[in-house]
Amino acid sequence: MSDADYDYEDLGLVAGLEIHQQLDTETKLFCHCPTERREPEEAVRTVSRYLHPTRSELGEIDDAALEESRVEREFEYLAFDTTCLVEEDDEPPHRIDDEALDVTLEIAQLLDATPVDTGHVMRKIVVDGSNTSGFQRSTLVATDGEIATEAGPVGIADLLLEEESAGRVEETDAGVVYGLDRLGIPLVEIGTKPDIRSPEQARAAAARIGMLLRSTGHVKRGLGTIRQDVNISIAEGARVELKGVQSLDDIDDIVREEVGRQVELVDIAETLREREASVGAPVDVTDVFADTDSGVIAGADAVVALPLYGFDGLVGREIQPDRRLGTEFSDHATRSGAGGIFHTDELPAYGVTDEEVAALREAVGEGEADASGGQPRAGEDDAVALVAASRTVAEQAIDAVAVRARDAVEGVPEETRDANPDGTSRYLRPLPGAARMYPETDVPPVSLDPTAVETPELLTEKVDRYAEEYGLDPGLAEQVAFGRRMPVFEAAVADGIDATLAAGTVESTVTELRRDDVPVDRLRREHFLGVLALVDSGDLAKEGVGDVLRTLAERPELGAEAAAEEAGLAGVDESAVRETVAEVVERNEEQVDEQGMGAFSALMGEAMGALRGKADGEVVSTVLREEIQKRA
Numbered sequence: 001m002s003d004a005d006y007d008y009e010d011l012g013l014v015a016g017l018e019i020h021q022q023l024d025t026e027t028k029l030f031c032h033c034p035t036e037r038r039e040p041e042e043a044v045r046t047v048s049r050y051l052h053p054t055r056s057e058l059g060e061i062d063d064a065a066l067e068e069s070r071v072e073r074e075f076e077y078l079a080f081d082t083t084c085l086v087e088e089d090d091e092p093p094h095r096i097d098d099e100a101l102d103v104t105l106e107i108a109q110l111l112d113a114t115p116v117d118t119g120h121v122m123r124k125i126v127v128d129g130s131n132t133s134g135f136q137r138s139t140l141v142a143t144d145g146e147i148a149t150e151a152g153p154v155g156i157a158d159l160l161l162e163e164e165s166a167g168r169v170e171e172t173d174a175g176v177v178y179g180l181d182r183l184g185i186p187l188v189e190i191g192t193k194p195d196i197r198s199p200e201q202a203r204a205a206a207a208r209i210g211m212l213l214r215s216t217g218h219v220k221r222g223l224g225t226i227r228q229d230v231n232i233s234i235a236e237g238a239r240v241e242l243k244g245v246q247s248l249d250d251i252d253d254i255v256r257e258e259v260g261r262q263v264e265l266v267d268i269a270e271t272l273r274e275r276e277a278s279v280g281a282p283v284d285v286t287d288v289f290a291d292t293d294s295g296v297i298a299g300a301d302a303v304v305a306l307p308l309y310g311f312d313g314l315v316g317r318e319i320q321p322d323r324r325l326g327t328e329f330s331d332h333a334t335r336s337g338a339g340g341i342f343h344t345d346e347l348p349a350y351g352v353t354d355e356e357v358a359a360l361r362e363a364v365g366e367g368e369a370d371a372s373g374g375q376p377r378a379g380e381d382d383a384v385a386l387v388a389a390s391r392t393v394a395e396q397a398i399d400a401v402a403v404r405a406r407d408a409v410e411g412v413p414e415e416t417r418d419a420n421p422d423g424t425s426r427y428l429r430p431l432p433g434a435a436r437m438y439p440e441t442d443v444p445p446v447s448l449d450p451t452a453v454e455t456p457e458l459l460t461e462k463v464d465r466y467a468e469e470y471g472l473d474p475g476l477a478e479q480v481a482f483g484r485r486m487p488v489f490e491a492a493v494a495d496g497i498d499a500t501l502a503a504g505t506v507e508s509t510v511t512e513l514r515r516d517d518v519p520v521d522r523l524r525r526e527h528f529l530g531v532l533a534l535v536d537s538g539d540l541a542k543e544g545v546g547d548v549l550r551t552l553a554e555r556p557e558l559g560a561e562a563a564a565e566e567a568g569l570a571g572v573d574e575s576a577v578r579e580t581v582a583e584v585v586e587r588n589e590e591q592v593d594e595q596g597m598g599a600f601s602a603l604m605g606e607a608m609g610a611l612r613g614k615a616d617g618e619v620v621s622t623v624l625r626e627e628i629q630k631r632a
Contacts, residue, residue, distance in 0.1 A: 006259060008198050012235025015196035015255060016157075017206055020227045021188050021213050022164055022220040025100050028184035029163045030093035030137065030443065031086035035220075038181040040169050043078035047088050047180075049132055050074060073175035075129035077166060080181055087180045089132040092442040096121065096139065096161075100186035101446065102453050103218045104141045104161045107188055109455040110212040111156045113145030115448045119161070121440040129176050130165035131183065137440055138162040138189070141448065147192075147208045151201040155193035162187045167224075185220075188213075194231065199252035199259075202230060206251050214482070215456045221484035222521065230254055230419075237262035237412040241431060245419045253423035257320055261425070262412050264319035269411040275381065277310030279405045282398045285363045285386065294351030296339070300388035304398045307364045308343075308405055311383035316345030320424040325408060326385070331427035332404045333387055338397035343385040360384055462486070470499035479507045488528045497532045501542060505532060509546050518553050527552045530560025540564055581624050597628055 028035055050073075077088070085091035096119070108115050123135040130136075138160050145156030164185040166178035190209055196202045206228055213219050213226075228245040232255055240262070245254055285305045289297045297303060308315065315326040330340040344361070348354050364384050385405070387397045404427075407413040416432070417425040457465070459481045466477035470493065480489050485506040492502035506528060514520050531548050534540035540548065544564070551563040558566060588603055604624055 006256075006263075008259070011259065011263070012233075013197055013255075013259060014194045014233050015202050016194040016231045017190075017192045017196070017202065017209070017251075018229040018231070018241075019188075019190040019206065019209050019213075020162075020229070021190075021210075022225045023100055023103050023186040023188060024218050024220045025097060025103065025186050027097060027099075028087075029097050029100055029161070029186040030095075030184060031084050032094070033082050033084050033087060033184065035185045036181070037167075038080050038082075038179065040078055040179060042080055043179070044081050045079045047077040047079055047132065048074055049077070049089075049129070073129065075132075075175050076172075076177045077132060078169060078177065078179045078181075083180050087132065087183050093137065093440075096443060096446055097186060100161060101141075101448070103186075103216055104159065104188055105448065105450050105453045106216050106218075106456050107190075107213060108142035108145070108159055108450065109453070110215060110458075111142070111145035111147065111159060111190065111209075113142035113156050113159050115142045115450045116140055117448065119446045119448055121443040121445070122437050123440045124437050126165070129178060130168070131163075132166070132180070136162060136165065137443070138437075139446075141188075147205060147212070149201055149204040149208060151198060151204065152195070154195045154201070154205045157191045157193045158189075160189040160191075162189055199255035202255050203248065203252040206248055210248060211459050211482075214486075215459045215462075217456065217487040217490070230258075232258045232262075234259060234262050234266075236266045238414045239431070240412070240414065241416045242419045242425050243416060243428060250419070250421075250423060254419055254425070257423040258417075258425065261319050261323075264317070265325075265408070265412045268314050268317060268319070268325060269409060271314060272310055272409045275310035277308070277409055279402050279409075280307030280309060280364070282306050282395070282402065283364050285360055288356060288359045288363050289352075289388075292351065292356060293353070296350065297342075297352070297388040300390070300394070302391040302394045303386055303388045304394045305360060305364050305384050305386040306398050306402055306405070308383040308385060310381055311405070311408075312381045313345060313383075314408075315343045315383045315385065321422065323424050323426075328408075328427060329385055329401045329404050332400040333397035335427070335429075336396040336400050337393040338387050338389045341385050341387050341397075341401060344383045360386070459486075466499070466503075470503075472499060472503055476503050476507065479503075483507055485510070485528070488525050491525065492529060492532050495529065495533070495536075497536055501535065502532060505545055505549075509549065513546060513550055513553065516550075518550050520549075520553055522553050522556045523549060524556065527556070527560065531563075534560055534564060597625075600624065600628060603628070 022035075025035055027033060079088065086093055101119070105115060119139045119141060121137050121139050124138050125134065126136050127134050139162070140158060141161050142159040143157065145159070146153050147156065148154075164182055164187040166180055167182035169177040169179050171177075192205060196205060210226065214221075219225070223246065227243075228248070228251060230242045230245060230251060231239055232242065233239040240258060242254055242258060245251055283305050284302065286303045289303050292298050315329070316324050318324050319328070326341065326343045326345060329343070333341050342350065342352065344357060347357050361379075361382075361384060385398070385401050387394045387401070389397065404413070414431045416428045416430065418428045419425050462481040463474070463478045466472045466481060467474050470477075472480070480486055480503045483489075483506065489499075489502050489506050493499050510520050510523075527549065531540065531545055531552070534548075535542055535545060539561075544567070547567045548560065548563045551567045552558060552560070555563070555566070591602070
């Protein structure tokens with residue numbers, strides 16, 4: 001079935017969003033470290049941890065945390081010259097950051113959500129290494145809000161303030177390397193109610209929430225600063241959480257692909273039940289491949305196979321583009337450390353021969369079927385999956401495949417999946433449960449006062465105001481309002497800077513520099529305001545703004561004045577301008593005598609080039625006209 005054939009209402013599509021947005025505050029949520037990101041090569045030391053799940057107050061262990069802990073991994077953390085003991089989990093957290101709380105309360109107002117009276121910090125168990133402590137701190141701030149979309153309102157279930165996880169740097173043979181620069185940045189999580197009924201509405205809801213967040217002027221911008229998780233189910237399927245959707249443009253595709261996956265899995269389950277399919281017991285088939293030409297299998301210590309009675313032709317069935325039921329099995333195997341699986345729907349291949357496939361089926365037939373009742377050997381209607389690895393990994397991986405295969409008979413398993421860039425997804429872990437949450441005893445509760453903050457102006461409202469109040473072109477007004485440097489623009493005009501100059505600088509000039517591969521992301525608020533102040537005071541010509549910003553991007557430690565000196569663009573007085581312009585006119589005396597003011601355009605370009613952006617174009621124009629008129 002193609003997407004065009006889906007009737008989402010008939011399928012019973014239900015979806016909800018979880019939006020995670022980093023806040024742009026001065027310090028982190030539970031310490032005084034800065035929230036700026038760093039490059040891995042700037043690290044000054046490393047910290048190592050092994051993490052294990054803990055029991056909740058009720059004595060329960062979360063399934064997701066338990067599965068994550070089954071593979072022993074070392075987590076290494078890159079520490080920087082700004083890293084503190086809180087980030088290393090060697091000191092208790094400080095009180096929750098007031099600035100982050102205020103921004104979160106502003107967001108609550110924009111979402112029409114009701115703040116709670118008191119914020120209680122909770123611990124959420126996370127043992128994937130993304131937090132040195134083995135848990136993430138999270139605080140419920142508001143509930144029961146609502147946003148509007150063209151397809152109808154979408155309720156806001158909750159708004160939480162959390163600490164961001166550590167950023168993954170790389171995977172190693174021993175485990176994972178993370179950077180501590182991201183850990184602890186204030187992060188809001190917005191969870192919608194399951195009111196979304198189509199891929200288009202999911203995207204519209206995410207876009208609306210994103211606009212509201214940016215309206216505060218206090219959220220970080222750029223890749224990785226906002227992430228969308230999507231919870232999706234259909235009537236005959238199950239709730240699946242898709243994590244890590246980086247781009248707004250991907251949300252509707254993610255929903256479509258997950259609906260398609262669940263439709264296919266439901267159909268596969270019906271076929272398996274019609275065939276009275278079952279999953280057998282694992283069998284050691286290492287001897288079958290003793291002389292194999294398959295490089296992957298030949299290099300393994302052990303080969304363990306799993307008979308899948310009634311699965312023939314279905315393991316290789318495509319359920320998403322370039323992803324099959326066998327790929328789902330493989331996802332589970334890799335979680336146990338295996339490289340993947342082979343299965344008979346794709347064999348002979350990869351160096352495995354027809355004779356080895358026949359021997360494999362015969363060997364599996366010598367094993368015992370499980371209690372669900374199998375057949376004495378794997379026949380033509382059956383499939384076989386196998387894992388080649390070290391014995392421990394192979395046995396753990398084939399057990400994981402068996403669990404997933406039994407789920408296939410039942411239908412769609414509830415789980416957490418990782419969103420792929422192409423709109424498909426892969427298995428990540430079981431859905432987390434309530435057992436992973438328990439109170440944080442090191443941070444005191446905090447009273448929340450929504451009257452202490454003002455409701456921010458919406459970006460859509462800013463566009464109209466910029467056009468009306470500052471006379472900006474509507475297109476430029478929209479670029480500035482929705483752009484990542486809107487707060488810089490507002491600070492500049494508040495300082496008396498010409499609005500058109502400020503808008504052109506933060507949008508057009510930055511775009512031109514980016515096209516020239518200038519690292520504009522290194523430019524900070526004070527860089528822009530410093531350069532614009534030089535122009536306003538007459539110490540820098542407007543024409544020199546781009547060159548000074550280029551210098552600051554390459555050497556961000558400089559101030560605006562030093563960068564202007566470095567770029568050779570320190571302002572010149574009017575006498576120096578007159579001297580330079582007079583020299584230009586003198587060199588072009590014959591052209592001036594013949595054309596008079598007709599020579600103005602050519603000489604203007606030459607004069608500006610000679611001054612190299614040191615003088616304002618209007619001043620140069622005035623002086624040049626005077627000099628030409630003298631000649632005339």
